[in-house]
Amino acid sequence: MSILSVKDLDVRYGQFRAVRGVSFDIARGEILALVGANGAGKTTLLRALAGANPVYAGSVHLNGTDITQMPSHRRVAAGLALVPEGRRLFLDMTIEENLSLGRTAGRDGEWDIDRVLETFPNLVKRRHALTGTMSGGEQQATAIGRALMSNPDILILDEVSLGLSPLVVDQVYASLDGLLKTGTTIILVEQDLTRAMTVADRVICMLEGRVQLDSATTNTSRDAITDAYFGNSRRKEGLSA
Amino acid sequence: MINILLQSVLLGGYYALIACGLAFMFQVMKIINLAHGSLAVVSAYMVWSLAETTGVSPFLTLLAVIPVMGLAGWLLQRAMLERAVRGGDLLPVLTTFGLAIVLDNLMFQQFGANTRSLAPYVGDLSWEAFELPGNIYVGKLPVYILVSAIAIIGALDLMLKRTALGHQIRATAADPVTAGLVGINARRAAGIAAAIATMTVAVSGAALGLRGTFDAYAGSPQLLFAFEATIIGGTRSLWGVLAGAIVLAIAQSLGAQIHPQGFLLGGHLAFLVVLFLRLASHGRPWSLAGLISIVTPKGAAR
Amino acid sequence: MTIQRWTPLARTSFVIAALLLALLVVMPAFASVGAMQRLTVLFIYIIMAAMWNALAGYGGLVSIGNQLFFGLGAYLTIRVANAGIDPFAALLVAAVMVAAISWVLSQFMLHLRGGEFAIGMWVLASIAHLCVNLDPLIQGETGTSLISLNSYDMDLRRYYIYWAALSAMVVLLGLLFAVLRTPTGLAMQAIRDDEEAAESLGVNPMRNKRLFFVLAGFGTAIAGALWLAQVQSFQPKTYFSVQWTAYMIFMVLVGGLGRFEGAILGALIFFAVETWFADTGVWYLIGLGATAMLFSLFLPKGLWGAIASRSGVSVMPLGYRVRTLPDPGSPRDVTRSTE
Numbered sequence: 001m002s003i004l005s006v007k008d009l010d011v012r013y014g015q016f017r018a019v020r021g022v023s024f025d026i027a028r029g030e031i032l033a034l035v036g037a038n039g040a041g042k043t044t045l046l047r048a049l050a051g052a053n054p055v056y057a058g059s060v061h062l063n064g065t066d067i068t069q070m071p072s073h074r075r076v077a078a079g080l081a082l083v084p085e086g087r088r089l090f091l092d093m094t095i096e097e098n099l100s101l102g103r104t105a106g107r108d109g110e111w112d113i114d115r116v117l118e119t120f121p122n123l124v125k126r127r128h129a130l131t132g133t134m135s136g137g138e139q140q141a142t143a144i145g146r147a148l149m150s151n152p153d154i155l156i157l158d159e160v161s162l163g164l165s166p167l168v169v170d171q172v173y174a175s176l177d178g179l180l181k182t183g184t185t186i187i188l189v190e191q192d193l194t195r196a197m198t199v200a201d202r203v204i205c206m207l208e209g210r211v212q213l214d215s216a217t218t219n220t221s222r223d224a225i226t227d228a229y230f231g232n233s234r235r236k237e238g239l240s241a
Numbered sequence: 242m243i244n245i246l247l248q249s250v251l252l253g254g255y256y257a258l259i260a261c262g263l264a265f266m267f268q269v270m271k272i273i274n275l276a277h278g279s280l281a282v283v284s285a286y287m288v289w290s291l292a293e294t295t296g297v298s299p300f301l302t303l304l305a306v307i308p309v310m311g312l313a314g315w316l317l318q319r320a321m322l323e324r325a326v327r328g329g330d331l332l333p334v335l336t337t338f339g340l341a342i343v344l345d346n347l348m349f350q351q352f353g354a355n356t357r358s359l360a361p362y363v364g365d366l367s368w369e370a371f372e373l374p375g376n377i378y379v380g381k382l383p384v385y386i387l388v389s390a391i392a393i394i395g396a397l398d399l400m401l402k403r404t405a406l407g408h409q410i411r412a413t414a415a416d417p418v419t420a421g422l423v424g425i426n427a428r429r430a431a432g433i434a435a436a437i438a439t440m441t442v443a444v445s446g447a448a449l450g451l452r453g454t455f456d457a458y459a460g461s462p463q464l465l466f467a468f469e470a471t472i473i474g475g476t477r478s479l480w481g482v483l484a485g486a487i488v489l490a491i492a493q494s495l496g497a498q499i500h501p502q503g504f505l506l507g508g509h510l511a512f513l514v515v516l517f518l519r520l521a522s523h524g525r526p527w528s529l530a531g532l533i534s535i536v537t538p539k540g541a542a543r
Numbered sequence: 544m545t546i547q548r549w550t551p552l553a554r555t556s557f558v559i560a561a562l563l564l565a566l567l568v569v570m571p572a573f574a575s576v577g578a579m580q581r582l583t584v585l586f587i588y589i590i591m592a593a594m595w596n597a598l599a600g601y602g603g604l605v606s607i608g609n610q611l612f613f614g615l616g617a618y619l620t621i622r623v624a625n626a627g628i629d630p631f632a633a634l635l636v637a638a639v640m641v642a643a644i645s646w647v648l649s650q651f652m653l654h655l656r657g658g659e660f661a662i663g664m665w666v667l668a669s670i671a672h673l674c675v676n677l678d679p680l681i682q683g684e685t686g687t688s689l690i691s692l693n694s695y696d697m698d699l700r701r702y703y704i705y706w707a708a709l710s711a712m713v714v715l716l717g718l719l720f721a722v723l724r725t726p727t728g729l730a731m732q733a734i735r736d737d738e739e740a741a742e743s744l745g746v747n748p749m750r751n752k753r754l755f756f757v758l759a760g761f762g763t764a765i766a767g768a769l770w771l772a773q774v775q776s777f778q779p780k781t782y783f784s785v786q787w788t789a790y791m792i793f794m795v796l797v798g799g800l801g802r803f804e805g806a807i808l809g810a811l812i813f814f815a816v817e818t819w820f821a822d823t824g825v826w827y828l829i830g831l832g833a834t835a836m837l838f839s840l841f842l843p844k845g846l847w848g849a850i851a852s853r854s855g856v857s858v859m860p861l862g863y864r865v866r867t868l869p870d871p872g873s874p875r876d877v878t879r880s881t882e
Contacts, residue, residue: 071421072418088422100408468666
């Protein structure tokens with residue numbers, strides 16, 4: 001049984017349809033890369049999965065349970081955690097306090113503060129510092145750690161590299177390396193196609209709210225993804241990618 | 242002079258008590274509850290009518306009123322404020338103002354125009370005093386009220402800083418959507434915060450009745466005192482509220498020294514002066530608490 | 544494609560309004576004294592509602608202290624009349640003085656936001672109340688009255704007050720209307736939604752807010768002065784009571800916040816409610832408060848707002864409409880109002 005099942009999802013802002021008829025299933029342990037230009041609907045989709053955006057039509061099932069109308073905090077308790085775009089840490093609290101808040105849903109598992117600090121060693125000496133005073137890389141690590149503290153079955157990472165220098169992004173992915181190998185189901189948004197194809201088992205490319213391409217990374221190519229990214233395959237005139 | 246100062250500090254204790262609920266709601270939920278004063282008067286009436294009908298001491302009836310008011314706060318948040326906040330910053334002001342009018346007039350309808358007091362129910366305590374060196378007397382009740390204010394502010398402050406619930410409330414205040422994404426039940430946290438605020442309001446209502454008299458329309462002046470104490474103290478921390486409350490009381494006493502009608506004016510003018518000073522420093526939140534925090538070592542390290 | 548401001552409906556309603564106005568002007572000739580007095584009260588209500596709406600609906604400044612202007616307008620009228628000036632002229636002079644005071648107050652009050660501004664105005668009203676109490680002429684809470692009005696013959700006095708109220712209402716509504724039609728006015732409606740965005744368009748929020756603040760001060764002061772002329776007696780406690788703001792809030796919330804027609808509608812409704820229910824004592828006030836609450840929660844746009852949103856109807860030409868005429872034979876009306 002798939003861990004996450006999305007059917008005909010339609011998410012709107014007023015009259016604007018940000019996500020149109022999106023459907024896909026994710027198997028346990030799969031790593032899915034979500035790719036697409038800004039405004040393609042990636043963040044809206046992920047926030048709808050996490051319960052931050054209301055769903056206009058369609059359904060989302062987690063481990064067989066219908067979570068479409070569930071408020072976000074109950075989805076966390078059900079095993080779905082989102083690392084939101086822009087980190088969204090609680091700036092007037094310390095790293096440790098932010099991490100502890102991640103435990104609120106009360107799920108048991110391997111992830112606790114010590115394990116998070118092991119995974120992101122650059123946080124150790126800043127443990128009691130206010131997150132508002134930290135660098136982007138440290139904030140990103142804290143945000144991921146905070147989501148991990150809820151011991152999710154499926155972890156969603158929205159724009160991990162946003163606003164971070166390439167070196168720092170490398171560091172973050174290095175830390176994530178262990179996580180990626182543990183068999184946690186992961187959805188990640190990544191603008192860097194090379195990295196996405198290296199890290200992920202499967203890639204979905206979105207354009208204007210729709211799924212343009214959904215394929216295992218081994219079955220597709222950079223070119224095919226790029227075409228889907230820009231919607232080239234729809235154009236009548238042939239332009240080489 | 243010392244006596245005036247001491248009496249002001251004690252009066253400040255009462256102001257701090259009634260202000261801390263308002264400040265808490267504002268800090269935590271970004272709502273200014275214009276029904277705050279009216280809720281205090283509702284509590285005072287509840288404590289009074291229980292004491293009147295059962296003959297039990299107001300201190301004990303207060304214990305019964307506190308949870309009732311807590312529940313009222315919870316309902317207020319879930320049934321009304323949640324909705325109002327979605328309509329923008331201004332709507333909660335209008336909604337709570339409407340509520341204040343409804344409460345004030347319902348109380349008038351129910352209890353009439355007579356002023357009431359809790360003092361008759363505590364016997365000698367209403368006038369007993371501690372004797373201090375130098376032939377100075379401080380009333381026991383005002384001292385107890387000041388002590389309660391300090392205790393409650395201290396407890397709230399500790400709760401917000403050290404407990405999981407406090408962190409959840411702060412997180413919900415800072416960013417309710419992200420709080421939900423992290424697993425916090427934001428609506429529940431907001432409801433609990435509102436309940437805590439109204440429970441402190443219940444205590445301040447009893448203090449109001451014990452210190453003096455109240456009637457159905459006493460809510461508005463209490464609201465203004467609470468508001469002025471909060472603004473003078475700065476909205477950054479709850480301890481600032483205590484400082485602001487004492488400053489307000491001192492200003493009022495000074496005003497009364499200058500002119501027989503000067504009591505209230507003194508407080509209002511102090512409020513305006515603080516406002517001026519704050520705006521003169523270009524909108525940077527200037528407050529007593531801020532000033533103190535700059536001067537103490539821990540503050541300077543920030 | 545043309546851009547038009549006046550729809551047929553707006554044109555019609557303006558004609559109707561002009562006719563109504565003419566009727567109102569000659570009303571004293573055949574109306575009873577009681578009817579004239581009630582109409583005067585209605586005009587004052589409309590002024591109060593329109594002014595509070597200007598401040599809150601267009602300026603985004605919710606004030607719980609407009610009784611400041613109301614009371615000061617009445618108080619200064621007494622003071623100025625006491626100095627020997629004709630009472631009707633005193634009305635105007637007092638209002639101008641309050642406008643000046645408003646301008647000074649705006650220098651610091653407008654830096655406050657949201658609830659702080661709301662209660663801050665209430666504090667100012669309390670200060671004014673206390674200061675007015677100190678004036679020996681007023682004799683504390685006992686109050687005094689606009690004695691010099693007695694120099695006018697009773698009937699003539701009523702006509703003058705009626706026409707003063709009517710013309711004040713028309714002028715103030717006209718002023719408001721004129722302001723809202725200018726680029727500034729459109730700007731204010733924009734600011735209402737997003738200050739940063741408005742600023743980036745070159746709109747100066749502070750200057751515009753100040754304009755509405757002073758206008759509201761001036762208009763509400765006139766309302767207070769007119770009320771004084773109507774009832775003649777002045778007790779600080781009555782004129783500086785927060786209940787006036789409660790009435791204004793009720794009128795605007797029920798009628799429609801930020802809508803020109805809404806304030807007028809709200810005043811009419813309040814007037815009707817007051818006529819029927821005022822003698823039920825506190826239940827009347829409880830009803831007002833509860834209604835305001837319910838509207839704020841469930842119908843925040845007020846009655847007019849709800850109607851206008853659904854049907855796109857607008858009686859006042861305050862927005863812009865785009866009409867496209869793709870081919871001469873069949874004009875298609877693509878209405879896109881910016882209200």
